[in-house]
Amino acid sequence: MSEDTPSGEVYALLDDEYARRILTSTNTTTKSAKELSEECDASLPTVYRRVERLIDCGLLEERTKLEDNGHHHSVYKARLKRLTVELENDELKLTIEEQTDESMADRFTAIWDEL
Template identity: 55%
Template sequence: MSEDPPSEKLFALLDDEYARTILTKTSEQPMSAKALGDVCDASLPTIYRRIDRLLECDLLVEQTEFQNEGRHYSIYEARLERVTVELADGALNVTMTTKEKPDPADRFTDIWEDIR
């Protein structure tokens, strides 16, 4: 499991309306960037910037979805479950709880079954 992002970076990201919407919507179901753009009423470049920041902080996971004729696209799913902020002994401690990342072997099996 990776180290939590700096609290300033996490707070700035969670303060962003688009990033919060991406997290909440992808916690319900995995979504493509295009679908997120529609939900957020934002341009694809705006959505991709937020997605990149969320991926960098390990709050989203990216997976490949396959369609007919060998086409594919990315879908995103929220990993964030909880952010805890504690104030103790003059220090502010921020911790994140995230879902486990999908096992690559299981994902490969899913992809293979989609292809067949």
């Protein structure tokens, strides 16, 4: 989660059914906006709005997928591994643990191998 992101914004986003579906759908594999639209039974504009908000909050990342024909498109992957809400000193404290399944070097190698 970005340090600048207010906890209330994350709470509101996670209250949204489409945002939750996008996160759960991209937990183990990357998905395109079209795939997310079909899986979430949502319009593409709805998916893109939620994706943008999830990225802004640091819960989702955008990656570029290269096709065999040289074209590319965006795919999305959840960054959220664990979300914890604690009550400390009469205040709710939100802690987000990000997934660390792939390093930048691993991603670069995967992209290079696809070329």
